[in-house]
Amino acid sequence: MRTADIRTRFLDFFAARGHTVVPGAPLPTPDPTLLFVNAGMVPFKPYLTGEQAPPWPRATSVQKCVRTLDIEEVGKTTRHASFFQMNGNFSFGDYFKEEAVAFAWDLSTRPVADGGYGLDPDRIWVTVHHSDTEARAVWRRVADLPDARIVDRGDEDNFWSMGVPGPCGPCSELYYDRGPALGREGGPAVDEDRYMEFWNLVFMQYERGEGPGKTGYPVLGELPRRNIDTGMGLERMATLLQGVDNLYETDETRPVLDRAAELAGVRYGAAPEPDIRLRVVADHVRTALMLLSDGVTPGNEGRGYVLRRIVRRAVRAMRQLGYQDPALPELLPVARDLMAPGYPEVATDYERIADRAYGEEDAFRATLRQGTTVLDAAVAKVRADGGLVLPGDRAFLLHDTYGFPVDLTLEMAAEQGVEVDREGFTALMNAQRERARADARARKSGGTADTTALRALLDAHGPTDWRAWETLTTESRVLGLIGRDGPVAAAREGEIVTAVLDRSPFYAESGGQESDAGRISGASAEAEVLDVRRPLPGLVTHQLRITAGELAAGDPVVAAVDPEWRLGARQAHSGTHVLHAALREILGPTALQSGSYNRPGHLRLDFPWRGALSTAVRGEIEEAANRALRRDLPVGVRWMTLPEAKELGALALFGETYGEKVRVVEIGGAWSRELCGGTHVEHASQIGTVALTAESSVGAGMRRLEAAIGVEGFGYLARERDLVSRIAEQLGAPKAELPERIAGLLDRLKATDQENARLKARATAVRAAELAAGAVEADGTGVVTTTATVDGSPDEARALALAVRDRLPAGRPGAVAVATGTGGLVLALNRPAVEAGLHASALVKRLLSGRGGGSAELAQGGGVPRDRIAGLLAELPGLLTRD
Structure with a gap:
């Protein structure tokens, strides 16, 4: 059974049993504790923890996941993968253990002809928490399992929590006996290779207290509403149903491995080292495809660094296998064709995906050539001096100057019998990070408020009544004030605090738009708004500098956005949409915005493109943008479901997370149609003008456009006009002839410099x-x-x-x-x-x-x-x- 069919059967089974089919979330997650979705429950976390009311009583999904903690183990074992898919069914206070067990058993053992997976019931084992006699009884009753195949296990294996206070509960896992050829008899407690786990049922029924990590904490009592969170490993089930040994041999992975082996001229299964490298390639190429599809861009920090590392490990593994030519143009299309049945976007967006992937490989090949030379010389010196440790400063130089990842330095040095002073390298990296943090702190006055205190305010008062789309002024009340060391009762003149209001008109920085400026005024205090953020879902915070008097928790205040600031912000954000549409009009659909920033009078927009834009092309883009302004295209906002927006052709910006209902901003109808939560003008002409001021590279295959907007745009053009006028006056030439006159002057200066150099060389020789x-x-x-x-x-x-x-x-x-x-x-x-x-x-x-x-x-x-x-x-x- 193909993986795509396994996925479809799962969703159809649960949809027929009253579950809402929820589309999987993008891999990048807004959760500040995670870089990527790493489990099927992550998108449902607010509903499972009670932070938000669930929109459905029961749901099902197939969720893409990436885990990077085990990246070094990928390929070395056949059980680790950086990308995987998790089928899940969820109950939010609806059904519980009896139904969850019955659903899992029914789908697993139901005949294939009837829509199930057809697993042999006599080869299924389950585990339960040793205290969960209820689950044991349910398994005996629902599946008629003998006690010998229901295994008790402890907290480490069969009790779930998120590692922090909140929901927790026992688990029950399903295992399948793959036969004596793969290991010892005796169940999953004896051998988890022979007995493969394929489904985990989490029964969230308790609340845990403070404690050290995932064990040793107190269980405070029953939850008021019990939930079900299950996860069936799609690749695990494919391994079982396709009769292969491991996940690298399933239908969505093996063809990539086979193509890599063909290119390298090796045979999978012939020797351990080549097999490890082939598995690394197969896993990482697929992972890179899915990350790129969800808008992650290779970079030096966070998600971008993970993607860059994955691409580079795949490319280097191919070189270690003896293949020296560019590998991704040969391998990525194979992965695309395998994943497109479940994720059509990898095919429709492939031109953009491939452009970034191939550009990253080209850049890395150049880095590898240069960095390898430097590393080899450093290792040779270490060995010549009789040492076996590469100094940390040399590893840092490779990382900082040549872009050589430290993991690559570690691997390549180890291959030559030399270790790396990791402590020295880490100390230098930490010093560099601290400098960066200090720079960031210097740019922001004040710190980030205590999350625990903010959560307490959110729990006590509910979400902020946010009015930024409707008004510039609200009558509000101060719900709480938080200083550097935690909650405070009041703040006095000169102090900087974070304030939570019951109602706010201030736009919080997001979607590339900088937060609003303005003031908060009370009967006995005045405060300047320095920053506005959304640290928790539904909560808006305001960083204030008290400019007069004293502001206290509970005070009634008037919150007022600076109207000039907001006007400039609206112009800049709408200008970003206009420039994005103009860019795609001139360069084509692959020039898709991958990042932006806008504030009054200024915007920047990043997009994938290989090579600098010519002056003529920049002129065409600027003209297309200003043509939209001259046509005074209408700006409209509509709310709809995410599938409706995608059907309409609205662009969803990568890295953003969207709910069930999304806000679509249109400029001229289909000419510019994007999902966006920012503030905008009513008509394009209100933007004033879009004047491109710079175009530059921001990494391999990525370009950046910058523009001045509105009054600042007119001012920029006026300064450019005055500069041209002064040059024309100095040269005594009409403005239209300046390029030719300046080119002639430069040619004469070059000839003069060459003659001077010849004369100097002759004089030096004499x-x-x-x-x-x-x-x-x-x-x-x-x-x-x-x-x-x-x-x-x-x-x-x-x-x-x-x-x-x-x-x-x-x-x-x-x-x-x-x-x-x-x-x-x-x-x-x-x-x-x-x-x-x-x-x-x-x-x-x-x-x-x-x-x-x-x-x-x-x-x-x-x-x-x-x-x-x-x-x-x-x-x-x-x-x-x-x-």
Whole structure:
């Protein structure tokens, strides 16, 4: 049975039993504790924890998941994968153990012809928590399982919690006996390779208290409403139903592995090391495809770094297998065709996905060439010095300067028998991160409020009545104030606090739009709004600086957005939509926004594109954007379901998470149609103007456009006009002729520079010949020496020193010292002088009291007072006798 059929059967089975089929969420998650969805229950977490009311009593989904904690184990075992899919059915206070067990048993054992999976009931084992006599009784009653195949296990295996206070409960897991060829008899407690887990039923019935992690905490009592969270591993079930040994051999993975083996000229199953690398490739190519499909972009932080690491591990594994050509153009289309039946977007968006993937591979291949050379040299030096540890600063240099991931450094160094000083590397990385954090703190006044205190306010008062789409002013009440060390009763003039209001008109930073500015006024206090955030679902917080009086919890206040700020923010956000649509109109649908930022008067927009945009193309994009403004396209907002929005063709921005109902912003109808929660103008003409100010690279295959908007846009254009006018006036030329006139001037300057360089080289050669002819032997040394002073730069001094050195008598030791009028000193020795034991760097350090350095043949230093230059040059012959 193909994986796509397993997925469909699961959803159909539960839909027929009253479950709402909920589309799987994108892999990036808004949960601040997670980079990616790593379990099927993550999108349902607010309903399971009681933070939000569930919109349905029971639901079912197939959820994409990525787990990266085991990334080093991928390929080494056949049980670890970075990407997997979890089929789940959920009950929110509806059914409980009896029905959950019955559903799982029915679907697992129901004949294939009747829509089930057809597993042999006599080969299914289950585990229950040792205290859960109810679950044991349910299994005996529903499935007629004998006690011998119902195994008691402890907290580590069969009791679930999120690791923090909240819901918890016992689990029951289903295992399938794959036969004696795969391990020992005796059930899952004896061998979990032979007995493969394929389904886990979590019975959320208790509330846990504070405690150390996932065990050792108190259970406080029963939950007021019991929930069911189950997860059936799609790849696990495919392994069982397709009769293969492991998940790498299922129909959605094995073809990628086989194609990799074909390209590399190896056979899977022939040797352990190539097999590990082939499994790494098969897993990582599929994972990269799914991450790229959900809008993750390769980068150096967070999700982007995980994707970059996965792509690079796949590419390097192919190189280790002996395949040196670009691998992703051969492998990614195979993964696309395998995953498209379940996820059509990987095919419809493939041009964009491939462009980013191939660009990342190209960049890494260049990094690999350069970084490998540096790493090999560093390892060779370590071994030459008799060591076995690569210093942490060398690993950090590779990471920071050459973009060489530390995990790659660890792997490649280990292959050459050398360890890496990880503590030293980590210390340097931590210092760099702390500098970055300090920079971020410097840009933001005040800190982030205590999440525990905020959650308490949310639980006590409910979500913020948020009015940013409707008004600029609200009458509000201060629900709570939080300082740096926790909740405070009041804040006085000069203090910075986080305030929670019952009602707010302020837009909280999201979707690329910066938060609103404004003021909060009370009977005895005035405060400036510095920042607005949404730290918890439904809660809006305001970072305030008290400018007068005292603000206290419970005070009635007037919250007012700065109208000029909001106008500029609306112009910039609508301008971002307009520029995005213009970009796609000129470059095509693959130029899809992957990130944006807008504030009054300014916007930036990132998009995938390989190569810089020409001046002509930038002009076309700017013209298309301003044409929309001149046509005064209407701006409208509509609410609809996510499937309806996708059917309409609305663009969902990657990295954003959407609920059941979504807000669609249209500019000119279908011309620009995006899912968006920001604030916007009513008509495109209100944007004023869109003036492109910059276009640049922000990584491999990614470009950034920046623009000035509204009044700032007109001001930018006026400054550009004035600049052109001044240049035309200075050159005495019409504006239309400026490009040709400036090009002519540049050509003449280039020719002049070349002529000057020729004259300088000729003069240097003449002077070098004169100095070499006048060289004399230093008494008692046998070394021919000469000295000189130049008025030019250190580069000119170095060029003269080398030219003189090369003209000294052949076969005789020689030394040349050249000083600059600005206090620099260059010393050059020829090969016979070095062979005689002289060292240029040591001599310069003696002359300059430790300053300067270089090699044995050439060294330089600086900081010599002008009045001491002649004396230092005179000291050189005497030093030669003491070297």
